[in-house]
Amino acid sequence: MSEPILKIDDLHVRFRMDFGEVQAVRGVSFSIFKGEVYGMVGESGCGKSVISLSILRMVPPPGEITAGSIIFDGEEILGLSDTRMSTIRGKRISMVFQDPTTSLNPVYTVGQQIFKVIHQHTDLNRAEANRRALQLLQDVDLPNPERIVNVYPHQLSGGMQQRVMISIALAANPQLLIADEPTTALDVTIQAQILDLLVHLQKERGITILFITHNLGVVAETCDRVGVLYAGKLVEEGTVNEFFNKPRHPYSHGLLAALPRLTEQVQSLQTIPGNVPSGLEHIVGCSFAPRCPYVMDRCREEDPQIKTISPGHRVACFYVEVER
Secondary structure, three states: OOOEEEEEEEEEEEEEEOOEEEEEEEEEEEEEEOOOEEEEEOOOOOOHHHHHHHHOOOOOOOEEEEEEEEEEOOEEHHHOOHHHHHHHEOOOEEEEOOOHHHHOOOOOOHHHHHHHHHHHHOOOOHHHHHHHHHHHHHHOOOOOHHHHOOOOHHHOOHHHHHHHHHHHHOOOOOOEEEEEOOOOOOOHHHHHHHHHHHHHHHHHHOOEEEEEOOOHHHHHHHOOEEEEEEOOEEEEEEEHHHHHHOOOOHHHHHHHHOOOOOOOOOOOOOOOOOOOOOOOOOOOOOOOHHHOOOOOHHHHHOOOOOEEEEOOEEEOOHHHHHHO
16 A cells, blocks of 8 residues: 555644543544545544644644644644645645535635635636636536626525535645535435535545544445544544444444344334543543443553554454454
């Protein structure tokens, strides 16, 4: 396999609040390779979006990256000046957020918002930028691009707004696209269209995508590999085929067991007992131990580190180590 375009090592992110310190990301390490689609899954609050913002150096205060390394295309992101980072953010790494209604500026037309990115990150003149904007809107299957460039976001449907967001994210031909729950705010039919569009654009342009979602169906349809987060830690990583057919971490088993299935008999949905620990808690041992059906004494005392159990498959679980 080629060199990773993104390598994150032992990333820690915390938020210092008036009521205490929240450990949002706790020692996460993973790599993404050029041209692949990497899915990151987990429950709300597990740290997925914080990791994506860390890659862009956009963690909002009072959040801060306290330790770790983020290497993009051979360059350490965390050591760059703000000026240097501004040449990477939006150009070489771009992001599609989950809610286009809050991401697009309501007082500027679609064209003005695309032109801004093109002007900031390319050397195209006005005529070339205009052609580029129309082509981008055409690439994301928006009808009548000549009209769309002159309208305001509120004049478009949610699905059309998200297509505009994708066109803006692609305006400078990024190497890495971060898609943070890009279909959450859309109805099911439009979700499928946006997913198909992203897959098509990824294959056509060879873009690397980090897909952040809590929807396992999205992962199954779009991703090559998947990383599972729980309480700010990466607990399992492998190919999509391994995850769905040979999950090893008890939390992964629980997620897959909770998926609704079309069967002849109507059955109640399975759930994972207990609750996700609060980020304010000082966790001793495995964070999943209170909810785990295979918990051992060691799990309550030591924090398992993620280890390779087979080529390309990593798990952070003492039970899996014993089971092997």
